[in-house]
Amino acid sequence: MALAKLSDLIHKADDTYAVGAFNVSDMEMAMGAIRAAEEMRAPLILQIAEGRLRYSPLDLLGPVMLAAAKRCRMPTAVHLDHGGTMETIRLALDLGFTSVMFDGSKYPLDENIARTKEVVKLARSYGADVEAEIGRVGGAEGDYKSVDVLVTSVDEAVRFAEETGVDALAVAIGTAHGNYREKPNLRIDRLKEIHAATKTRLVLHGGTGLTEQDFRTCLANGIDKINIATASYDASAAKIKAMHSEKPEANYFDFSNAIVEATYANVKKHMQIFGLNGKA
Numbered sequence: 067m068a069l070a071k072l073s074d075l076i077h078k079a080d081d082t083y084a085v086g087a088f089n090v091s092d093m094e095m096a097m098g099a100i101r102a103a104e105e106m107r108a109p110l111i112l113q114i115a116e117g118r119l120r121y122s123p124l125d126l127l128g129p130v131m132l133a134a135a136k137r138c139r140m141p142t143a144v145h146l147d148h149g150g151t152m153e154t155i156r157l158a159l160d161l162g163f164t165s166v167m168f169d170g171s172k173y174p175l176d177e178n179i180a181r182t183k184e185v186v187k188l189a190r191s192y193g194a195d196v197e198a199e200i201g202r203v204g205g206a207e208g209d210y211k212s213v214d215v216l217v218t219s220v221d222e223a224v225r226f227a228e229e230t231g232v233d234a235l236a237v238a239i240g241t242a243h244g245n246y247r248e249k250p251n252l253r254i255d256r257l258k259e260i261h262a263a264t265k266t267r268l269v270l271h272g273g274t275g276l277t278e279q280d281f282r283t284c285l286a287n288g289i290d291k292i293n294i295a296t297a298s299y300d301a302s303a304a305k306i307k308a309m310h311s312e313k314p315e316a317n318y319f320d321f322s323n324a325i326v327e328a329t330y331a332n333v334k335k336h337m338q339i340f341g342l343n344g345k346a
């Protein structure tokens with residue numbers, strides 16, 4: 067199966083489903099994710115955040131992600147999550163990623179728009195798609211400093227979408243990266259307003275820890291892409307720890323396989339919740 071473009075996958079997502087974007091950090095996680103997509107006959111987005119590249123360098127992991135996507139029998143996009151520097155964005159595009167996110171949420175609006183436009187111009191020259199962020203999702207993906215939520219304003223989202231021409235827009239509606247310390251206050255009212263005001267496809271970050279009902283409400287009200295990272299990392303670590311105590315004879319390959327199995331189970335669970343069964 068050929069590599070898919072982000073826009074092709076999320077443009078089909080109506081208010082009955084959203085495409086899952088699953089962060090991976092090694093070959094095992096990618097293998098688990100593609101197995102889940104094939105079993106569910108679901109489209110898939112494989113992604114890695116710039117903040118995780120310290121552990122999984124992009125020039126090494128990127129080709130693995132692309133090979134996994136080409137091996138997958140379901141349409142699979144390969145995406146750079148939370149790109150912060152032009153250097154990393156350019157490397158992802160050179161490697162053949164089908165989309166990149168530029169996260170300029172820490173900049174004032176005008177600067178975020180100006181920098182995002184540069185990324186859109188560059189990505190278009192590769193035929194790739196762009197996701198950007200407006201407002202600020204809480205927490206931190208990878209090693210970046212944790213930040214508080216800054217709920218996306220409708221007017222700013224409209225202006226940002228029009229001026230940058232991005233393919234997907236990450237909106238801050240109360241979610242945060244990582245595990246929630248307290249129940250998030252989801253601003254579905256704001257999501258509805260943004261969805262009504264702009265045609266740009268909307269992305270939900272900080273998926274780990276939301277309830278099934280939260281996911282269903284978000285996708286029914288305009289979210290087309292949902293990011294899941296921490297849940298896969300935690301599931302893999304938990305499976306390795308359990309194996310370590312329950313099976314003292316476990317060797318390297320048992321642990322490696324535990325990552326495949328844990329990621330597979332987590333991705334499949336989320337694909338079911340996101341309504342992705344048979345949507346490829």
Ligand code: 13P
Pocket residue numbers: 089115147148207242243244245270271272273274293294295296297
């Ligand atoms: P979680 O780690 O909370 O699942 O967030 C994932 C994410 O939004 C990646 O950009």
